[in-house]
Amino acid sequence: MAFGGVERDRIGLNEHTLWSGMPKKGSNGHAIEVLSKVRELVREGRYAEADITCKEMMGPYTQSYLPFGDLHLTFGHGDLHHDYSRSLDLENALVRVEYRIGNIVYTREMFVSHPDQVLIVRLEASVPGALDVRARLDSALRHSVAVDNGKFVLRGLAPEHVSPNYHEVDHPIVYGDETSEAMCFSGYLHAEVDGGMLNVDAAGIHATGATRITLYFSGATSYNGQDTAKAKMRERPRSLI
Known part of the structure; x- marks a missing residue:
């Protein structure tokens, strides 16, 4: 789900095997x-x-399907824009956002490659060196972030139990400890820039002075069949990405 903001955009991320429970x-x-x-x-x-x-x-x-997280984009150009357009090309499965700030046209395209299981976000400015973008991953679930070989990484653990929102209980969401057999998950964010500088740290990915930026996101969980203890599969997400 792409929300299409100008100065700030948020892309909701899902993974079809991410559920609570064990x-x-x-x-x-x-x-x-x-x-x-x-x-x-x-x-x-x-x-x-x-x-x-x-x-x-x-x-x-039954247990609950859970949101993987969000990809946040923050642009350094501010919010004083005009000529804004947003479109969804159903034939090519492509989301496109375009707007003008001053004499610069900014475009943003997003699509998912099913064979590669990768979300791709392409950012471009009509004037060379005009892109200043920060990108980071976040999640409503328990998680940590780190840098791994130039990639921004989010690793998380699902709750052991989530009650339906129509079922009133004292503790609707229950997490386990580090030995929990609940689902674990990982998401990797990688960037390539045309021009400018790129920095990756615990706050995310920061590209400055770029003309084009391509972001690649891939996520996976430890799910490996309904009868497999998830704690035994903690390295599986990394091996799939």
């Missing part, structure tokens, strides 16, 4: 016993009691 049995072993009680109540015409008793046959709530 491998466990979800069946209700007492359901067959409860069924007999429900049938007896129905035969006796005690329908309200039967309805309440039926709930004892249900299993636990």
